[in-house]
Amino acid sequence: MQSISRMLPVAAAIALLAGSTFAQEAAIRLGHAGPLSGGEAHLGRDTANGAILAVEDLNARGIAIGGRKARFVLLNEDDAADPRQGTAVAQKLADARVNGVIGHMDSGTTIPASRIYHDAGIPQISPSATNPKYTRQGYKTAFVMVANDAHLGGTLGRYAVETMKARNIAVIDDRTAYGQGLASEFVKAARAALPGVQITQQYTTDKATDFQAILTAIKGKKPDIVFFGGSDNVGGPMLRQMKQLGIDARFMGGDGICTTELPRLAGDGLLDNQMVCAANGGITGDREKDMARFIERYRKRFSMDVLAYAPFAYDAVMTMAAAMQKADSAEPAKYLPELASIRHEGVTGPIAFDARGDIKDGMVTLFTFRGGRKERIAVVK
Structure with missing residues (x-):
């Protein structure tokens, strides 16, 4: 058996090696x-x-x-x-x-x-x-x-009046920096693309669950499109209540509602092709x-x-x-x-x-929902 005095240098060398490895x-x-x-x-x-x-x-x-x-x-x-x-x-x-x-x-x-x-x-x-x-x-x-709200909201605003031919739009935002900024850019782009477009604005919060009052006010305006600046946890329930109130309008929004969770949150309030949303990023080909x-x-x-x-x-x-x-x-x-x-x-x-x-x-991709699945419409630069 080796003596303890002979084993100590070996142990010290092993410890030194371990410390050296860790130091690297x-x-x-x-x-x-x-x-x-x-x-x-x-x-x-x-x-x-x-x-x-x-x-x-x-x-x-x-x-x-x-x-x-x-x-x-x-x-x-x-x-x-x-x-x-x-x-x-x-x-x-x-x-x-x-x-x-x-x-x-x-x-x-x-x-x-x-x-x-x-x-x-x-x-x-x-x-x-x-x-x-x-x-x-x-x-x-x-x-x-x-891409920022100027690009995202601008793309949606132009698409609403130029492609979807909207002439009467209701805009709701949740008063957050995101929702307010997106809605503002949407309105700016829609009015620039079509100066005569009619726009009604309403406001909610990012924690709201009851939209009866603002949706009832909107229903009387008979909008072609309801645009929402906010996230899916509010947009989903809003779609449910739109259906309950019989609001027959397309629904638009940005990346906050353009999520794979929206169909679950909206339930039967999300109809095929009713929704157009824009998500950041856009990839094609390989x-x-x-x-x-x-x-x-x-x-x-x-x-x-x-x-x-x-x-x-x-x-x-x-x-x-x-x-x-x-x-x-x-x-x-x-x-x-x-x-x-x-x-x-x-x-x-x-x-x-x-x-x-x-x-x-920055690229933007436009989507709709069909059968509860998000489907791409177009990629916009």
């Missing part, structure tokens, strides 16, 4: 913020899942940054789609000195949180915030993966195969379908990681310039940002 691994912490509770929790979980899948893929690849193996860690925080909670979450992530942030989901939380990330020098990529105010604050840390593979992988990993923003959250993580690789550093100040000039091929298409941090060449 660098933990890179990314924050994700979105609504994981409340009426939009299903959409927040969708973005969180997209980010989780990206982190798992990065760790499986074993990429190196700064001469060390990178181990990505995701810190998930719930902002409950509430601006006040959103800023508290942002401060928490800033205090934790995360290397980057994916989020927030809603414009109403993203905009106030962006100042905190900017002051801390932390790069932030929102997978879904569309209000133009977010990237017009002059913050060099703010980026977004999708890229559709890449997206189909992503959707299948997502379904197997989380036992649920992609609802809306998961692919953009996935690409946001991958884009941030690509910038870190180019800079060979996960330090925000060092990789931020690479992020601003990045060219990355994602599952949602080519990713590059303009001087404001907006996605370049």
Whole structure:
């Protein structure tokens, strides 16, 4: 038997080797913020899942940054789609000195949180915030993966009067930064395309469940189209009540209601071809195969379908990681310039940002629903 004195150096060498291996691994912490509770929790979980899948893929690849193996860690925080909670979450992530942030989901939380990330020098990529105010604050840390409300709402406004031949439109928004911004851009584009179009506006909240009063007022106007600026958790019940009141009108909205959950939330209130909605992103040709593979992988990993923003959250993580690789550093100040000039091929298409941090060449896809399934109408640049 070996003496203890002879075994100690061997044990010390093993411990030293283990410590050396650990030292070669660098933990890179990314924050994700979105609504994981409340009426939009299903959409927040969708973005969180997209980010989780990206982190798992990065760790499986074993990429190196700064001469060390990178181990990505995701810190998930719930902002409950509430601006006040959103800023508290942002401060928490800033205090934790995360290397980057994916989020927030809603414009109403993203905009106030962006100042905190900017002051801390932390790069932030929102997978879904569309209000133009977010990237017009002059913050060099703010980026977004999708086209803004001017593009999204503008596309829908023109489509309503030029293609759907609407002449009498009722507009409802939920008074959030997202819903109000989208509705405003829709109205602006519709009036520009057809100066004589009749538009009636009503307002609700992002937590409302009873729309009898505003829908009754709308019914008297006999609109061709009801446009809603808000999310599916409100839009679905609104469609149910429209049917109950006998409102015979088409229904339109943006990416907030253009989700695979809408048929469940609307029930028998969603009729075939009644709905036209616009979702951010637009892929055709061979890229559709890449997206189909992503959707299948997502379904197997989380036992649920992609609802809306998961692919953009996935690409946001991958884009941030690509910038870190180019800079060979996960330090925000060092990789931020690479992020601003990045060219990355994602599952949602080519990713590059303009001087404001907006996605370049943002695409919009128009959809309808038939038999409870979302079907593409057209891709618009």
